Amino acid sequence: MRSRAAADRCELADGYAPFILAVASGKGGTGKTLVATNLAVLWADAGLSVLLADCDVEAPNSHLFLPARTDKLTSVESKVARPDSQACNACGTCSDLCAFGAVRILGGTPVVFEEICHGCGVCVSSCPTGAMGECSLRVGEVSTGVAKRSQRLRLVTGRLDIGQVKAPSLIGATREEAERWDADILVLDAPPGVACSAVAAVRHADALLLVTEPTAFGLHDLELSLMLGSDMGLPIGVVVNRDGSGPTDIAEFATAQRVDVVGRIPFDRRIAEVYARGGLIVDELPEATSWLRTISSWIEDVAEGSAPSAADGLRERAGR
């Protein structure tokens, strides 16, 4: 067990693994950031040490609700092939072997299309003349800092450079940075969608919260997210946001899919107004604590099974 003093600040990890909660959704704009930021604050206020990693690197918004004092900023690079045309004899081995069509010999000269190069190194190791080398290309940055609101809450934010396409590798770097810090719980604010970016953000989590809305669009995209989540074998809880705004019955669907609706946030114009100006519902709406506690209690139950000490922490410090 770790000492309680350590929980007062996030310190560099020494083998202690936090409980990892991923907050995701197929559809955009369902309330992932709303849920992730407010849960993080609920727990930090209850005495837990909390890490919040914003993995929506194309549109990172958590920091707008939880400003932090940045104490570390890292540039993230990814490898791309870089040929030396002087040494190249235009044999075409690289172009034949590249699985992504990222290397071509054009007019006797090797050309690399950096946007589609995966940096796998196959062309480098197979070039008979040693003409293929590698260089690093900046894709974005990862910043981290303690939230101004609470010493017990640290934010890690990945931010993709505009025009760059390698979001998944930046998401990987964001999670690596987050996992260097010690905490009771790590909350991952995932990007929308179900492709490689979403996979990179939610993999190896201990639990997955899927935030949806009671609309035909929300239901359709929830179905895709459930497929992804069950492929990964994660415990899944569904949160219905803007509950009551439409006739679509998420609960019926969830029952048929054998997943639980573990929380509901009502359709309430005040929530939209608080969010619009960058506020937190846990601070401004008295009822918000009970909506969030319902979600939290599901997470406590999951943690009970996979990480009992984290579950104890969650329960004890949440004052129950």
Added chain:
Amino acid sequence: MKSVVIASGKGGTGKTTLTALFAHLAAKSCCTVLVDADVEGSNLPIALGVEEASCEDFKGGAKATVDTESCKACGACQTVCRFGAILRDEAGVYVFDQLSCEGCGACARVCKAGAIKMETGAAGSMCAGTSSAGRMSFGSLLPGEDLSGKLVTEVRRLGLKEADDCDADLLLIDGPPGVGCPAIAALADTDLLVAIAEPTVSGVHDLARLAELAYRFDLGVAVILNKADLSAEGADWIREFCAERGLPLIAEIPYAPDIAALPTMRFGWRDYEPGTASPGMAAVVSAWRAVGGLIGVDSRA
């Protein structure tokens, strides 16, 4: 023919709802082909209904698989894999993680036992069909697959082919959220990017990132402020941002119950006729006229 992409950095700002309404309006005066370029959450077919869709498989990238019988457990594959896709379990057996595999084939090249095969399967589908507002192309990526951007490019190409076949005036594209690979694929060779912004801190932050992307690609941008009355302060942020950057703010659409209710109607709104009964719908009509004016397409509706 002109092409317009409806996009937003932030998700859930109303891209699909507005695309569907614009499609209904466009169908009255010009021949339009629709493209749903959000292959990770394809919702335009739900909004407009699609009949007689013909679909084909979208081939994904290859994935490495190992034949554990012939594997000699030398570990060469694991050394050469840069994506952490090859793990060694407690029993010393090499396990290939399909979700991490990027299909480069480096492992298969170094395997002396010939135990590794690269296999290609379907990673999704792409379709074309007839919607209530014209021909539409759309696609769907299987959950967990990569190559989202490539499928967007294919779906867009399918839409272009449809547009050529019927000599369309307009290609109307419902874009994906974000500014990464799928968004860039959707924006390629477009005449106008219509950015849907919401009056929130996230909305203005993500609009700024999308506008920056459009600037890099030298694309014309017009902004629509959606759910405009949700926050007076937020609406001012969007207005100020547009004024500073010289971006035309072509419409402000209030948060209107009749518009907000549309996505909740699973099969109802394919027959929906946008009227001008509500202030929200009047704003949608004027937004559509402004878009038509900017690209020189008849949008009298």
